[in-house]
Amino acid sequence: MSENNAPPVNRMAITILSLAGFFVALYMLAHSLGWTGPLVCGVGDCATVQSSKYARIGPLPVPALGLVGYLLMLGTAFLGIQPRHRQATMVSRALVGLSTVALLFSGYLTYLEAYVIHAWCQWCVISAILATLIFIAALPEWKRLGGSDA
Amino acid sequence: MTKFYWVLGIVAVVGLAAVGYSVGSNTFGAAATEPVVVEGLDDPTQLMSLAQGITKGDANAPITIVEFADYSCPGCGQFALQIKPQMELQFVQSGIAKFVYYDFPLISIHPHSFLAARAARCADDQGRFWEYQDQLFRNQPAWAVKPSIEGDLMDFAGAVGLDEGAFEACVKSDAYADVVSANLRLAEELGIQQTPTLMISRGKGMARRLMSYDFPSIQSVIEDMLAEIEAEKAGTPPGN
Numbered sequence: 210m211s212e213n214n215a216p217p218v219n220r221m222a223i224t225i226l227s228l229a230g231f232f233v234a235l236y237m238l239a240h241s242l243g244w245t246g247p248l249v250c251g252v253g254d255c256a257t258v259q260s261s262k263y264a265r266i267g268p269l270p271v272p273a274l275g276l277v278g279y280l281l282m283l284g285t286a287f288l289g290i291q292p293r294h295r296q297a298t299m300v301s302r303a304l305v306g307l308s309t310v311a312l313l314f315s316g317y318l319t320y321l322e323a324y325v326i327h328a329w330c331q332w333c334v335i336s337a338i339l340a341t342l343i344f345i346a347a348l349p350e351w352k353r354l355g356g357s358d359a
Numbered sequence: 360m361t362k363f364y365w366v367l368g369i370v371a372v373v374g375l376a377a378v379g380y381s382v383g384s385n386t387f388g389a390a391a392t393e394p395v396v397v398e399g400l401d402d403p404t405q406l407m408s409l410a411q412g413i414t415k416g417d418a419n420a421p422i423t424i425v426e427f428a429d430y431s432c433p434g435c436g437q438f439a440l441q442i443k444p445q446m447e448l449q450f451v452q453s454g455i456a457k458f459v460y461y462d463f464p465l466i467s468i469h470p471h472s473f474l475a476a477r478a479a480r481c482a483d484d485q486g487r488f489w490e491y492q493d494q495l496f497r498n499q500p501a502w503a504v505k506p507s508i509e510g511d512l513m514d515f516a517g518a519v520g521l522d523e524g525a526f527e528a529c530v531k532s533d534a535y536a537d538v539v540s541a542n543l544r545l546a547e548e549l550g551i552q553q554t555p556t557l558m559i560s561r562g563k564g565m566a567r568r569l570m571s572y573d574f575p576s577i578q579s580v581i582e583d584m585l586a587e588i589e590a591e592k593a594g595t596p597p598g599n
Contacts, residue, residue: 221363225370232374236381243505245381248514256514260498290363 220289222346223304227283230339234279237272237332241265253329261326263318271318275336278314282307282343301350308340308347315340387509387527391536392474393466400544409541413480413488415447416457421561421588422450422581425459427546428555430476430495431469431503435555438572439496445574450581456559460492462539463546463554471508474530476539478512481529482521490519561588 239245241264248255258264264271285307289300315337322329399405412425424446428435443458450456462479464472475495482491494515495502502511516526529535546556557577560566561584569576 216360216363225363225366228367228370228374232370232378235374236378239378239382240510241501243502243507243510245510248510249381250517254517256518260494260501260511260514260518265501 216290217295217349219346219349220286220300220304223286223308223343224283224290226339226343226346227279227286230279230336230343231276231283233332233336233339234272234275237336238270238276241270241272248330248332250331252331253334255330255332257328258322258326258330258333261328263321263326274314278307278311282311298354301353304347304350305354308344308350311340312344387474387512387531390474390531391477391533392470394464394473394540394543395533395536397537397540397544400541403548406541406545406548409537410461410545411538411542412459412461413483414457414459415489416451417454418457420451420454420457422456422584423459423560423562423566424450424456424577424581425461425558425560425566426555427461427463427542427549427551427558429463429465429469429472430479430492431472431499432465432554433499434553434572436496436499438555439492442572442574442577446577449578455585456581461545462542463551463556464539464543465554469503471503471505473536473539474508475512476542477533477535478515478526478530480535480538481526482516482519484529484534485521485525487519487521491515491521494518559584 236245237248237259240248241259248259250256266274282304285300285303288294289297289304294300318333319337322333397409399409426438428438447458451458462476464476466473479488479491479495482488498511498515502508505511512530513523513527516523555572557569557572558566559569559577559580567580567584569580
């Protein structure tokens with residue numbers, strides 16, 4: 210295996226981080242749909258955050274958006290690890306776009322917790338940290354944007 | 360690459376196990392979610408002692424406002440959030456009236472109402488009934504439609520500062536299933552067919568049942584009763 214064709218470590222990191230984020234979002238979604246007991250919330254005040262009007266966007270629970278976002282990043286990064294897609298510009302574009310949207314959305318939710326709801330939910334914070342790490346892991350994709358589609 | 364798949368697999372297994380355990384856990388076990396059989400409910404005297412309202416305001420207030428409500432009923436939520444605060448401000452806090460709340464869980468159409476009513480009474484054990492009730496009504500659109508509400512009930516307990524262990528033990532123990540069942544029976548015996556139903560009395564004569572729960576209707580009945588009380592004190596019939 211040549212150096213150029215080695216699986217990109219950053220995409221492996223994004224895959225693992227996205228999978229972790231997927232389960233965080235799944236847990237929050239299961240709770241918001243009433244499938245679980247109370248949220249495990251050792252730090253912060255999850256109840257206040259989850260019962261606030263900001264926990265939904267219209268009829269959609271916010272964790273549902275997170276679930277879809279993490280799933281898309283997971284799928285894209287995993288695809289980008291496969292030999293035939295490692296050089297694909299589309300993968301880099303998708304990862305740059307998705308990770309940026311995830312970071313901005315997490316920033317918005319963190320702002321709401323800090324300045325509007327005045328309460329913190331540890332799972333939201335964990336998700337925000339994962340989104341930040343995914344964005345950092347996606348930085349090399351900006352350089353790859355000049356590559357050619359496979 | 361192999362190491363990557365190992366890490367991915369471990370994250371997947373741990374995540375699935377954690378979420379699966381969380382979904383599979385049933386916080387309240389076999390707690391009563393429906394009315395229970397209570398001895399003596401057929402006897403009106405016993406029924407009156409078994410049914411228990413929760414009172415807010417001066418116990419010696421001349422006017423009594425009684426509400427029969429269901430925590431899942433949208434109208435009850437609207438009354439609790441939009442009209443009751445105004446009513447309390449004007450009549451309860453001023454000592455003119457006391458407010459008494461009775462449960463009327465219509466479980467045939469609202470399957471979580473009985474459990475919610477019991478949970479509110481468990482909150483009353485820790486002196487947080489009204490705060491807990493506020494949480495139930497404020498968040499009603501979200502929890503009332505869920506397949507199970509155990510998580511929400513515990514969340515509300517946390518939000519109002521309850522000792523969650525004691526609260527959970529109370530709800531699990533089926534406490535207050537008899538009281539809520541008695542309240543339900545009382546509502547049925549009174550011929551109440553809708554929620555919320557408001558009844559206003561002044562200690563003498565029949566209570567007046569309101570056909571609507573808007574603030575002007577409540578205000579009008581209370582002002583009439585106050586006029587009657589004043590007239591009685593003055594020894595003249597009201598209106599003269």
